[in-house]
Amino acid sequence: MTRLIFLGAPGAGKGTQAQLLAQSCGIAHISTGDILRAEVKAQSELGLKARSNMDKGELVPDSLLLDMIRGRLSQADAVSAGWILDGFPRNVAQAEFLDRLLTDIGQKCDLAIDLHVPQERLVERLLNRATIQNRPDDTEEVIRRRLVVYEEQTAPLIDYYQLEGILRSVDGDRELAEVTHHLEALVK
Numbered sequence: 001m002t003r004l005i006f007l008g009a010p011g012a013g014k015g016t017q018a019q020l021l022a023q024s025c026g027i028a029h030i031s032t033g034d035i036l037r038a039e040v041k042a043q044s045e046l047g048l049k050a051r052s053n054m055d056k057g058e059l060v061p062d063s064l065l066l067d068m069i070r071g072r073l074s075q076a077d078a079v080s081a082g083w084i085l086d087g088f089p090r091n092v093a094q095a096e097f098l099d100r101l102l103t104d105i106g107q108k109c110d111l112a113i114d115l116h117v118p119q120e121r122l123v124e125r126l127l128n129r130a131t132i133q134n135r136p137d138d139t140e141e142v143i144r145r146r147l148v149v150y151e152e153q154t155a156p157l158i159d160y161y162q163l164e165g166i167l168r169s170v171d172g173d174r175e176l177a178e179v180t181h182h183l184e185a186l187v188k
């Protein structure tokens, strides 16, 4: 049973590595960004509420995510096999919510992994991804905003999980396969 939180700035390779690790460990990959993009595409009520914040590079309001996370972590696959949370929590309030939720549902997170990539490399990687994936939040202006939001709201979670004693830092500025290998060695 493995339960992991993936931290890391936009462009650190969090989504790719989380997906690979979830496959090799046979656990659920729960990406709040992917879930929100699917809701936007489906033009659901949630998607319509989330869209403008996402397009600007801002976080969507916590209230849109908390029930979703509670529901997803209670689904059979997540309960029986474990999970990787990719993109949640994104601020201290979400981390505190998650701690309470895990206590409520009798689960415990093993590790919070900070995939670290230097700031100047992030912009380069994100601009590169923009041309490949065509995400509407990958324009240069929005990219810079997402990095500021990360520094202000999400980076404090590194200290938060350090204090909980479950933080591990991994150098994400290496070949993809090398990073995957390091992550697998850490969790298996």
Ligand code: AMP
Pocket: 010, 032, 033, 034, 036, 053, 054, 055, 057, 058, 059, 060, 061, 062, 065, 086, 087, 088, 089, 090, 094, 137, 146
């Ligand atoms: P990501 O694919 O993880 O970079 O997420 C894309 C966008 O979805 C973010 O820029 C936010 O607007 C939104 N988002 C994803 N996860 C969260 C979260 N935990 N809290 C608030 N907004 C989120």
